[in-house]
Amino acid sequence: MHKSFGSIHAVNDVSLHIDAGETYGLLGPNGAGKTTTISILAGLLEADEGSVAVAGSRIRPRSTQGREAIGLVPQDLAIYPDLTGEENLKFFAALYGMSKRDTAARVDEILEVIGLTERRKDRSSKYSGGMKRRLNIGIGLLHSPRLLILDEPTVGVDPQSRNAILESVESLSGEGMAVLYTTHYMEEAERLCDRIGIIDSGRVIAEGTPAELTAGIGEQERVRIEVTGPAQNAADRLGGVEGVTDVAVEDHAVVVLVDSGSARLPSILAELARAGIQIGSIDLARPDLEAVFLHLTGKALRE
Structure with missing residues (x-):
């Protein structure tokens, strides 16, 4: 059609x-x-x-x-x-x-x-x-x-x-x-x-x-980080971190799709700290449909 x-x-x-x-x-x-x-x-x-x-x-x-x-x-x-x-x-x-x-x-x-x-x-x-x-x-x-x-x-x-x-x-x-x-x-x-x-x-x-x-995106993980202040600022800083393949903003959080999320998390947090961005909570999840959607569209579903 x-x-x-x-x-x-x-x-x-x-x-x-x-x-x-x-x-x-x-x-x-x-x-x-x-x-x-x-x-x-x-x-x-x-x-x-x-x-x-x-x-x-x-x-x-x-x-x-x-x-x-x-x-x-x-x-x-x-x-x-x-x-x-x-x-x-x-x-x-x-x-x-x-x-x-x-x-x-x-x-x-x-x-x-x-x-x-x-x-x-x-x-x-x-x-x-x-x-x-x-x-x-x-x-x-x-x-x-x-x-x-x-x-x-x-x-x-x-x-x-x-x-x-x-x-x-x-x-x-x-x-x-x-x-x-x-x-x-x-x-x-x-x-x-x-x-x-x-x-x-x-x-x-x-x-x-x-x-x-889900199988199509391999072993990437989804990291959701609540931040204080504009989440877009955090998204802009994380796009260049090694291993990060996609970044999206969802409400007051930044959602990151990353290879070996557990191993990359210190680098992600360090980048946010250098930018003076305060962190609320962190959620690390194995590949799911939300990660697939983020990977394919570059956006969170509710955007």
């Missing part, structure tokens, strides 16, 4: 294949092309080149053909606050063209899946943020789609609701549903995704299982 906006190539030769029963994670820094890719896959935006097919049907923005095979759970909540949880589900079931008989059984089932059976008669405006997110997912699941697209479904929710959402997603692949999952939390990708594609500057620059991606 290709999609440009003027001189900006938002999606550049992206090709994805997701099998039934597979959860595929699409990860990328802000501005990498994830939102545009999702919009094309969901039939909301026309690609300049390329096509999208779900369950054998081609998806086009100006056609309803094949749309019933897609469930889209957007990052922004798509629920009606004045309706109860049950009423929201029934309303969207009517939009999907479901019969009243099928709707009654399916609404009961979905409320059980998302853990809102006891709150079904409450207006959704009274729900917590996590409950609203779960209702949002339930709406996407109503018509039993072949492909479910989840765009950062745990943003802004409490840990308990977040875990409930992740448990719900984990059960979907067992039901044979293909899931496309985007997140800014690497631990979610590691927990849920069978395969992961990393997108940057409109291109998928790496794809594989978490184990395959």
